[in-house]
Amino acid sequence: MSWAVVYSRALAGMAAPLVEVEAHLANGLPAFSIVGLPDTEVKESRDRVRAAIIQSGFDFPAKKITVNLAPADLPKESGRFDLPIAIGILAASGQIDPSALQTYELAGELGLSGQIRPIRGAIAMAEAARQAQRAFILPQDNAFQTALLPEAQVFGADTLAAVVAHLNYEQPLKAINTEHLHQYPTEISYPDMADVCGQQTARLALEIAAAGGHSLLMSGPPGTGKSMLAQRLPGILPPLTATELVSVWSLQSLLPHGQQQYQQNRPFRSPHHSTSAVALVGGGSDPRPGEISLAHHGILFLDELPEFDRKVLEVLREPLESGEIHISRAARQATYPAKFQLIAAMNPCPCGYLGHSVRACRCTPEAIVRYRNKISGPLLDRIDLIIEVPSLPASDLIQQADGESSCSIRERVSTARARQYQRQGKINAQLSNRELDNIARISREAKQTLAGAIEKLSLSARSFHRILRIARTLADMDDNHDVGNGHILRAISFRRAL
Template identity: 70%
Template sequence: MSLALVYSRALSGMNAPLVEVEAHLANGLPAFNIVGLPDTEVKESRDRVRAAIIQSGFDFPAKKITVNLAPADLPKESGRFDLPIALGILAASGQISAEHLTRYEFAGELALSGLLRPVRGALAMAWQGMQAGRAFVLPSENAAQAAVMQDIQAYGADSLGAVAAHLNGIEPLAQARCTAETLSAAAAALPDLRDVKGQHTARLALEIAAAGGHSLLMMGPPGTGKSMLAQRLPGILPPLTEDELVEVWALRSLLPQHQQEWGRARPFRSPHHSASAAALVGGGSDPRPGEISLAHRGVLFLDELPEFDRKVLEVLREPLESGEIHLSRAARQAVYPARFQLVAAMNPCPCGYLGHPAKPCRCTPESIARYRSKISGPLLDRIDVVIEVPALSAADLIQAEPGECSADVLQRVQAARARQYARQGKTNAALLPADLDGIACIGADAKELLSTLIEKLSLSARSFHRILRVSRTLADLDGDETVGKQHILKAVGFRRSM
C-alpha cells in the first residue's frame, strides 16, 4: 500500500478543525516533502519523524515521500502532527496495519528517540474528536488531561513504538483515566477570610459579589487590605461544575506546556498594570487566549486600576457585557469565552492618602481628577459594587477578633447560588434585562423607592439593571423571595461611591 490516511486536528482558537494527513510513497529519488500550508514547526517535523522511525526499530522508506495536510487552506502549526505523519509513512510502507487507522485521531510531538512529548490544545482536540465518533491517541500526559471529560475515549502512549504495537494488535494501549496527579493543584489551600480583621462592609461586599457573580471595585489607602480581600474571593466561590471544569481546562490546554495548570480551583488571574491590551484580551498572528479568557469562570483581579493604560481598560467593556471576546487578524479569527468576575482595587488619589485619618494628602484637586479620569464612565457603569476600604486604627488591628472563616461564608454563598439556579438556571449577574422583569420580584414599596432614587441620582438604564441584580442577590442571601426596600437601599449604596 503506497497511500495512507491518518486523522488529526489543527487549532483555531477553541475550535479544532479536522486535518487529514495523507502519506504517499512513490518511486524516484529519495525525498520527504510536506505540503498543505505547514508552518516552520511542521516543516521541521521531517527530521524528527525520520529519526523517530529509525530509533523505534522501523525502516525509513528510501522513496519519494509526500505528506499532504488537508484542507490545504487551513494553516498548520506546532509539532502535534509528528505522530500522525510518522504513522502515515509506516502505514503506507506496510510496516503497521492500516485497518483500524480511521477509528482514531492522533496528535503528539516526537522526540528523536521515538518518545512522545505532550502538546497544547489536547483537550479541545479530543473533545471534537469525540463528537466525530473517534477515539484519540495522545501522549500519556495529555491523555490523562483529556480524560477529565468522561465521554472522551482517549488512549495514552509513551512512544511511537507503543502506538504501532496497538495498531498491529500486539499490545493494546490502556484507556486513559483522570488521575490524582493530574489534579495535583486541587488540594492547594486557598487563602482564608479569617485572616482579614475588621472591614465588615468590604467583607459583605465580597460575599455579595461571590453569591451573585457581580463585579467589584474597592477604593482605599495603601495597606488597608484590598488585595488581601480580592485574593480570598476564590475561597468563597462555589467549586467548578464538571461542565465549567471542561471549559477552563480546554482554555488552559491552549497554553504552552510549562504554563498549564490542572487544578479544580476557580481561576484567579492578576496581571501587572503594565500589561498590554493584547495580553489582556489575547492576540498574536495565531490568536491566543488572553488574561480575560484564562480567568473564564473565575476572577480577574486588576490591582492599581488607574495605573493601567486607559486604552487597555477600555477593551474590557464588551467582554464584561457579552462574556466572550472576538479576535480578528488578517488571516485568522478566533472566539474565546470570557465570562469572568472582575475585581479591581485602586487608591483614592495619586499619593493614596486622601481621607486617611493620620496621613495628610498632598494631591491637588486637578491631579486627583486626572487620576480618577483614567477610569472611564462606561467602564465604571459596568461595575456592580463599589466600596471604600478605610484605613484601620492601631486599636482595631490589635484588638479585632479574627473574622468569619471562608467555609462559613461559602455555605451562605452556595445557598444563595442554589436559589438562583433553581429559579433561573444562572447567576443573577448573568440575567438579561428582559429576564429581570419577571425574576427580580420587586415589592410595591421597593419599586416606588427605586423609581425615586433613579430620578434623584440620574442613574442610567444599565445602572438600573445592575441595581436590580445586586438587590436580587441580597434578597437571595436573606432567603427572601421578594426584593424589599432594604435590599434596594443597600444596592444603591454600593453604587453611590462612584
C-alpha cells in the same frame, strides 16, 4: 499499498477542526515534502519524523514521500502533526495495517528518539474526536488531562513504537478514565477571611460579589486591606461544576506545556499594571487566550487600577458585557470564553490619602480629577459594586483578628447560588435584561424607591439593571422570594462610592 490516511486535529481558538494527513509513496529519487499550508514548525517535522522512525526500529522508505495536510486552506502549526505523519508513512509502506486507522485520531510531537512529547489543546481535540465517534491517541501527559471527559475514548502513549504496537494489535495501550484525575491537585489552600481585621462593609461586599458573581471595585488609602480582601475571595467561592471544569481546563490546555495549571479551584489571575492589551484580552498572529479568558469562571484581580494604561482598561468593556472575546487577525480569527469576575482596587487619589483619618492628602483637586479620569465612565458603569475601604483605627489593628472564617461564608454563598441555579439556571450576574425583568420580582414600594433613585442620581439604563441584579442577590442571600425596598436601598448604596 503506497497511500494511507491518518486523522488528526488542528486548533482554531477553542475549536479543533479535522485534518486528514495523507501520505503517498512514489518511485523516484528519495524526497520528503509536506504540503497543505504547513507552518515552519510543521515543515521541520520531516527531520524529526525520519529520525524517530529509524530510532524506533522501523524502516524509513527510500522513496518520494508526499504528505498532504487537508484541507489545504486551513493553517497548520506546531509539532502535533509529527505522530500522524509518521504513522501515515508507516501505514503507506505496509508496516501498519491501514484499515486500523479508520477509528483513530492521533496527535503528538516526536523526539528524535521516538519519544512522544506533550502538545497544546489536548482537551479540545479529544472532545472533537468524541463527537466524531473516534478514539484519540495522545502523548501520555496530555492524555491524563482528558480524564475530565468520561465519554471520550483516549489512549496515552510514550513512544512511537508503543503506538505502532497498539495499531498492529500487538500490545494495546491503556485507556484513560476518571481515575487518573488524582494526578492533579484537587484544591488549593487560599488565605482565610478570618485573618481580616474589621472592614465589615468590605467583607459584606465581597460576600455579595461571590454570591451573585458581581464585579467589585474597592477604593481606599494604602494598607487598608484591599489586596488582602481580594486574595481571599477565591476561598469563599463554591467549587467549579463539572461543565465549568472542562471549560477551564480546555483553556489551560491551549497554553504552552510549561505554563499549564490544572486545578479544581476557580482561577485567580492578577496581572501587573504594566500588562499590555494583547496580554489581557489575547491575540497575536496565532491568536492565544489572554488573562480574561484564563480567568474564565474565576477572578481577574486588577490592583492599582488607575495605573493601567487607559487603552488597556477600555478593552475590558465588551467582554464584561458579552462574556466572550472575539480576536480577529488578517489570516486567523478566534473566539474565547471570558465569563470572569472583575475585582479591582485603587487609591482615592495619586498620593493615596484622600479621606484618611490621620494623614492629610497633598493632591490638588485637578490632580484628583485627572487620576480618577484614568478610569472611564463607561467602564465604571459596568462595575456592579463600588465601595470605600477606609483606614482602620489603631484599636482595631492591635486586636487579634476574629472575623468569620471563609468556610462558613462559603456555605452561605453556595446556598445563595443554589437558589439562583434552581430558579434560572445561572448566577444573577449572567442574567440578561429581559430575564432580569421577569425574575427580579420587585415589590411596589421598591419600584418607587428605584424610580426616585434613577431620577435623583441620573443613573443609566445599565446602572439600573446592575442595581436590580445586586438587589436580587441580596434577596437570595436573605432567602426572600421578592426584592424588597431594603434590598434596593442597600444595592444603591454599594454603587455610590465614587
